Amino acid sequence: AQSVTQLDSHVSVSEGTPVLLRCNYSSSYSPSLFWYVQHPNKGLQLLLKYTSAATLVKGINGFEAEFKKSETSFHLTKPSAHMSDAAEYFCVVRSSGTYKYIFGTGTRLKVLA
Amino acid sequence: DGGITQSPKYLFRKEGQNVTLSCEQNLNHDAMYWYRQDPGQGLRLIYYSQIVNDFQKGDIAEGYSVSREKKESFPLTVTSAQKNPTAFYLCASSMGLALSYEQYFGPGTRLTVT
Numbered sequence: 001a002q003s004v005t006q007l008d009s010h011v012s013v014s015e016g017t018p019v020l021l022r023c024n025y026s027s028s029y030s031p032s033l034f035w036y037v038q039h040p041n042k043g044l045q046l047l048l049k050y051t052s053a054a055t056l057v058k059g060i061n062g063f064e065a066e067f068k069k070s071e072t073s074f075h076l077t078k079p080s081a082h083m084s085d086a087a088e089y090f091c092v093v094r095s096s097g098t099y100k101y102i103f104g105t106g107t108r109l110k111v112l113a
Numbered sequence: 114d115g116g117i118t119q120s121p122k123y124l125f126r127k128e129g130q131n132v133t134l135s136c137e138q139n140l141n142h143d144a145m146y147w148y149r150q151d152p153g154q155g156l157r158l159i160y161y162s163q164i165v166n167d168f169q170k171g172d173i174a175e176g177y178s179v180s181r182e183k184k185e186s187f188p189l190t191v192t193s194a195q196k197n198p199t200a201f202y203l204c205a206s207s208m209g210l211a212l213s214y215e216q217y218f219g220p221g222t223r224l225t226v227t
Contacts, residue, residue: 009153032212043117043203043218044156051213090155096212099144099163100171105155 002027004093006104014112019078021107023091026072033074034092034101035065044090050074061085086111115140117219119204124224126198134189134222136204145187146205146216149173156203162187163210191224198226 007022032051036044048059055067065076091104117138126132144163148156158171162181176195191198201223205216
């Protein structure tokens with residue numbers, strides 16, 4: 001069975017400081033993992049994805065994530081937060097042989113001036 | 114410009130009425146999905162379709178129905194049987210079954226039923 005746990009429902013950072021959004025997953029087989037961002041009343045936009053190639057994945061807007069199989073984690077990071085990063089972020093897991101994507105409950109990122 | 118369109122952006126209905134939400138994609142994707150989003154609950158899968166004329170129930174299908182008569186279109190009907198229909202509804206598509214395929218999302222429809 002697949003599952004995703006986003007460890008923080010809310011994260012606040014100051015502008016210019018690092019961002020860390022945590023995600024742990026459970027999957028019976030080697031999964032694909034995704035991070036999406038959602039601004040208020042908008043659809044979801046893909047930030048980055050891991051699909052069994054390099055374990056450090058770079059995405060858009062300066063975000064990156066590292067796949068750690070031993071820790072079953074896929075945390076999202078950014079060296080320096082910008083005001084425009086304030087949004088909700090979703091970690092998603094998908095296992096082979098299924099059309100279903102399993103979403104975490106989301107982390108709301110607040111960026112303080 | 115390829116993408117997914119959902120209409121309308123906001124929809125208001127009276128209790129007891131059925132309502133249909135539109136979803137169209139021009140990405141030539143095989144698979145399409147409907148999700149419901151409520152605050153603090155992430156996205157919950159209502160229905161998905163792998164190919165034309167075929168669809169499967171997701172985790173919360175009760176009170177909803179879909180059709181997939183064309184590859185580009187996957188409308189969702191919220192019936193009067195849905196006990197709490199007020200929510201934000203998101204349509205998505207993906208190329209197919211390969212593990213690396215990500216989903217693409219539409220802008221969403223916010224449905225309010227009073």
